[in-house]
Amino acid sequence: MMTRSELTALIRRKKSFLCVGLDPDMERIPDCIRKKSDDPLFDFNRRIIDSTIGKAVAFKPNLAFYEMHGSKGWESLEKTIEYIAGHQAGPVFTIADAKRADIGNSSTAYARTFLESMPFDAVTVSPYMGHDSLRPFLSYPGKWGVILALTSNSGAADFQVLSAGGDEAVATDYPNAGKKLYEVVMNKCLDWGSPENMMFVVGATKAAMLGSIRQMVPDHFFLIPGVGAQGGDLEAIASVAMNKDVGILVNSSRGILYASSGEDFDQKAGEEAAELQKIMEVLLQRFPSNK
Amino acid sequence: MMTRSELTALIRRKKSFLCVGLDPDMERIPDCIRKKSDDPLFDFNRRIIDSTIGKAVAFKPNLAFYEMHGSKGWESLEKTIEYIAGHQAGPVFTIADAKRADIGNSSTAYARTFLESMPFDAVTVSPYMGHDSLRPFLSYPGKWGVILALTSNSGAADFQVLSAGGDEAVATDYPNAGKKLYEVVMNKCLDWGSPENMMFVVGATKAAMLGSIRQMVPDHFFLIPGVGAQGGDLEAIASVAMNKDVGILVNSSRGILYASSGEDFDQKAGEEAAELQKIMEVLLQRFPSNK
Numbered sequence: 001m002m003t004r005s006e007l008t009a010l011i012r013r014k015k016s017f018l019c020v021g022l023d024p025d026m027e028r029i030p031d032c033i034r035k036k037s038d039d040p041l042f043d044f045n046r047r048i049i050d051s052t053i054g055k056a057v058a059f060k061p062n063l064a065f066y067e068m069h070g071s072k073g074w075e076s077l078e079k080t081i082e083y084i085a086g087h088q089a090g091p092v093f094t095i096a097d098a099k100r101a102d103i104g105n106s107s108t109a110y111a112r113t114f115l116e117s118m119p120f121d122a123v124t125v126s127p128y129m130g131h132d133s134l135r136p137f138l139s140y141p142g143k144w145g146v147i148l149a150l151t152s153n154s155g156a157a158d159f160q161v162l163s164a165g166g167d168e169a170v171a172t173d174y175p176n177a178g179k180k181l182y183e184v185v186m187n188k189c190l191d192w193g194s195p196e197n198m199m200f201v202v203g204a205t206k207a208a209m210l211g212s213i214r215q216m217v218p219d220h221f222f223l224i225p226g227v228g229a230q231g232g233d234l235e236a237i238a239s240v241a242m243n244k245d246v247g248i249l250v251n252s253s254r255g256i257l258y259a260s261s262g263e264d265f266d267q268k269a270g271e272e273a274a275e276l277q278k279i280m281e282v283l284l285q286r287f288p289s290n291k
Numbered sequence: 292m293m294t295r296s297e298l299t300a301l302i303r304r305k306k307s308f309l310c311v312g313l314d315p316d317m318e319r320i321p322d323c324i325r326k327k328s329d330d331p332l333f334d335f336n337r338r339i340i341d342s343t344i345g346k347a348v349a350f351k352p353n354l355a356f357y358e359m360h361g362s363k364g365w366e367s368l369e370k371t372i373e374y375i376a377g378h379q380a381g382p383v384f385t386i387a388d389a390k391r392a393d394i395g396n397s398s399t400a401y402a403r404t405f406l407e408s409m410p411f412d413a414v415t416v417s418p419y420m421g422h423d424s425l426r427p428f429l430s431y432p433g434k435w436g437v438i439l440a441l442t443s444n445s446g447a448a449d450f451q452v453l454s455a456g457g458d459e460a461v462a463t464d465y466p467n468a469g470k471k472l473y474e475v476v477m478n479k480c481l482d483w484g485s486p487e488n489m490m491f492v493v494g495a496t497k498a499a500m501l502g503s504i505r506q507m508v509p510d511h512f513f514l515i516p517g518v519g520a521q522g523g524d525l526e527a528i529a530s531v532a533m534n535k536d537v538g539i540l541v542n543s544s545r546g547i548l549y550a551s552s553g554e555d556f557d558q559k560a561g562e563e564a565a566e567l568q569k570i571m572e573v574l575l576q577r578f579p580s581n582k
Contacts (some may be wrong), residue, residue: 023397064393064400070369070408074362101417102355102390103444106314109355117361126392128419128439130446148419153394155421158479162455164472181455181472188449 001142002093002121004196004221008245010057010093015281017246018273019058019095019223021253022048022080023065028258030265041066041076046083048257051270055277058093058249059084060223078118085119093249095122095146095223101133111136115143122146124201124223127185131192138193145198147189150182150213152203152226160185186217195219204237204250211240218243225251227276234276238283246284252276292433293384293412295487295512299536301348301384306572308537309564310349310386310514312544313339313371314356319549321556332357332367337374339548342561346568349384349540350375351514369409376410384540386413386437386514395423402427406434413437415492415514418476422483429484436489438480441473441504443494443517451476477508486510495528495541502531509534516542518567525567529574537575543567 002010011017024041026034037043049059061080066073084094096114100123101107107125114120115137122144125137137145150160164181176184186200202213204226213222222241227234227250234250241248252272260268293301302308315332317325328334340350352371357364375385387405391414392398398416405411406428413435416428428436441451455472467475477491493504495517504513513532518525518541525541532539543563551559 025396062393062397064391064397064404067365067404068400068408070404071362071365074358074365078361097393099391099393099417100355102353102388103442103446105316106353106355109359113355113358113361117359126390126417126419128417128450129390129442129444130449130451132444132446134446151394151420153420153423155394155423155425158421159419159455159472159476160421162472162475164450164453164455181450181453184453185450 001140002091003142004245007057007093007221010091011246012284014055014057014277015284016055016057016277017249017280017284018056018276019060019093019249019251020048020052020056020256020273021097021225021251022059022061023253023257025065026069028261030261030263032263032265039076039079041069041073042079042083045076045080047266048269049080049084049087051266052256052273053087053089053092055270055273056092058095060095060097060251062097062253063099081118081120093122094120095124096120097124099124099126099148101125101127101129103129104132104136107133108136111140115140122199124148127189131188134189134192138197140197143197145193146223147185147198147200149186149200150202150206150209152205156203156206183213183216186213190217195221199223199249201225202241204233207233207236207240210237214241214243214247219245219247221247221249223249223251227252227255234279235283238280238287242283242287244288250280292431293382294433295536298348298384298512301382302537303575305346305348305568306575307346307348307568308540308571308575309347309567310351310384310540310542311339311343311347311547311564312388312516312542313350313352314544314548316356317360319552321552321554323554323556330367330370332360332364333370333374336367336371338557339560340371340375340378342557343547343564344378344380344383346561346564347383349386351386351388351542353388353544354390372409372411384413385411386415387411388415390415390417390439392416392418392420392424394420395427398424399427402431406431413490415439418480422479425480425483429488431488434488436484437514438476438489438491440477440491441493441497441500443496447494447497474504474507477504481508486512490514490540492516493532495524498524498527498531501528505532505534510536510538512538512540514540514542518543518546525570526574529578533574533578535579541571
């Protein structure tokens with residue numbers, strides 16, 4: 001578990017708001033690991049973690065890449081999160097990028113999986129099924145539900161940006177009049193969770209919208225994916241999205257994990273992380289300009 | 292894999308459109324299994340499958356109840372789906388109730404997990420992230436993506452029924468003018484999948500809305516949860532939702548699984564399934580009235 005003030009303190013101490021996405025893709029894991037290890041997912045992760053933990057404040061395994069290998073993949077995930085949780089260079093914030101959510105009793109089971117059985121600090125969740133599907137993830141002190149709001153993929157344009165204030169817009173005092181779906185999602189979620197147990201996923205590819213999102217949601221942390229492979233720009237993000245408690249975690253996955261396909265993959269990953277951290281250190285001094 | 296015409300033929304032959312939800316909850320699995328088995332999830336499922344497969348056309352394991360037990364739970368899931376796939380009383384349709392979806396490359400991994408590595412025929416998916424998050428589930432011949440449209444839980448009222456035709460409604464030829472989010476989701480999905488590879492989840496607790504949904508989506512199968520514990524009514528559903536190819540699978544989980552907490556749990560589960568099948572047999576003769 002990690003409270004908001006602890007997370008902010010960690011960011012200030014490490015001068016980094018970098019989250020490293022642990023998406024171990026068997027087709028891209030270097031031969032030196034893939035061909036020699038009994039557990040290539042874990043051994044790849046272990047070396048990535050060791051080489052980046054000094055520059056990162058968070059790790060985010062994406063469940064898709066573990067489930068693909070069935071129960072053996074889940075073992076690799078379990079070993080990975082235990083390894084991070086017990087790391088001598090810790091503590092560090094951990095996010096299960098699982099994008100779960102189901103009716104209440106199923107969501108309760110999912111929340112237990114990641115926040116009790118495994119020592120994750122946070123889980124990403126999809127809002128489509130509404131309050132009872134999200135609440136189980138918001139009921140652990142010092143742990144977090146990270147709700148998809150505006151994602152970084154092209155499909156974000158299909159539903160998330162639809163005007164969803166519709167019928168109710170005739171009542172001028174209706175808080176969602178004229179709002180887009182992702183804004184309605186965030187607004188409603190503010191009733192269900194607090195800045196102490198809820199974050200939002202806001203894609204970096206939508207930097208132009210980040211400013212108005214931050215105005216609507218001043219206090220909550222944002223998890224911002226899409227820097228690097230997906231094209232987001234760190235300075236543009238920080239200038240509009242940071243708040244007085246920093247309030248952002250920026251994720252990079254492929255740009256770090258696959259910086260090299262050789263024996264030096266971990267060293268190169270560490271260098272990539274260090275480069276991002278250097279930029280973040282500067283940005284943490286400059287923003288928010290009103291701090 | 293199972294094509295639409297094979298599924299319809301199976302339903303007609305078994306005179307049943309029953310899907311049995313395999314949600315093995317350790318707190319409700321009878322003592323005779325829980326206290327004596329090395330793999331209570333699988334042994335519970337195995338006896339439930341044996342006792343209900345004669346009356347059901349589909350099984351739907353809910354991933355939440357397996358993941359809760361980590362890699363061991365995933366092993367139980369793997370054994371369960373292999374057991375169903377190889378059952379002498381088969382074939383039967385299988386749905387991984389996983390409610391996944393993520394950016395394209397992650398969704399590709401999820402689709403592989405359930406539709407390649409494991410022999411599931413279908414996976415439930417959440418539409419919030421749009422087309423690239425759904426397409427990987429719609430690219431296996433004879434296999435299915437089952438998209439959440441209107442769910443049976445109370446949280447369905449939070450976002451799914453918002454008017455989402457918003458801005459675009461000024462163009463009178465805009466196909467989604469005045470439509471609710473779940474209708475827009477279904478309409479857009481019709482461009483991405485066909486009645487041969489896509490179904491929709493429509494909650495039975497919303498029977499009043501099922502008729503208009505069927506008019507909008509005449510050909511696709513609906514997976515209808517919420518009968519029993521969640522209060523849906525079979526006749527009300529069939530009368531409005533069946534099409535000429537039947538077009539519905541109705542799920543029951545807890546009402547069957549936990550019909551008895553004693554040694555006779557599987558016998559009682561079989562009786563519950565038989566009772567539902569009897570009703571379905573009558574409804575299959577009566578509806579659709581225009582067949």
